[in-house]
Amino acid sequence: MENSFASLITSANEILILLPNKPFMDQVAAGLSLFLSLSESGKNISISCPIPMVTEYSRLIGVDKITSDLGNKDLVINLVNYDANQVDKVSYDIENGQFKLTIAPKAGFKSPAKEQIDINYSGAYGDLIILIGGANDAYIKIEEKD
DSSP: OTTOHHHHHHHOSEEEEEOOSSOOHHHHHHHHHHHHHHHTTTSEEEEEOSSOOOGGGTTSTTGGGEESOOOOSEEEEEETTOOGGGEEEEEEEEETTEEEEEEEEOTTOOOOOGGGEEEEEEOOOOSEEEEOSOSSOTTOOOOOOO
8 A cells, every 4th residue: 555646645745747748638637637636735736738738628627727838947047159168167156145146258258148148947846747648758857856
């Protein structure tokens, strides 16, 4: 009974519910019902599908909670059209409770322009990942988190 579904849910704090690339109506409904049920638990629950939900699914309660952008846990700062070899060092400070990231260019090179800075999010984390309707976990990259 250690690995029962209930014990897995109870022990997890962050739960990811993943739908397949081309989900059937029943798969979306099952994922949403699980998501809505677990949302009452106070745990951090996310539900995602690689494709946006079309009007076909609009009659399902909670369909607006399904995101096609799963990765939102890590802030990613990308320097667009800026040669990475021009960077001398990257450092950070915490001043007055605020995080400050510094990218210092090598001598003789310019700092990246504001237009070259692209800010996005990526990555997802879950103590428990529930795959609904997928044949396998091929599109999930699982990494251990310390």
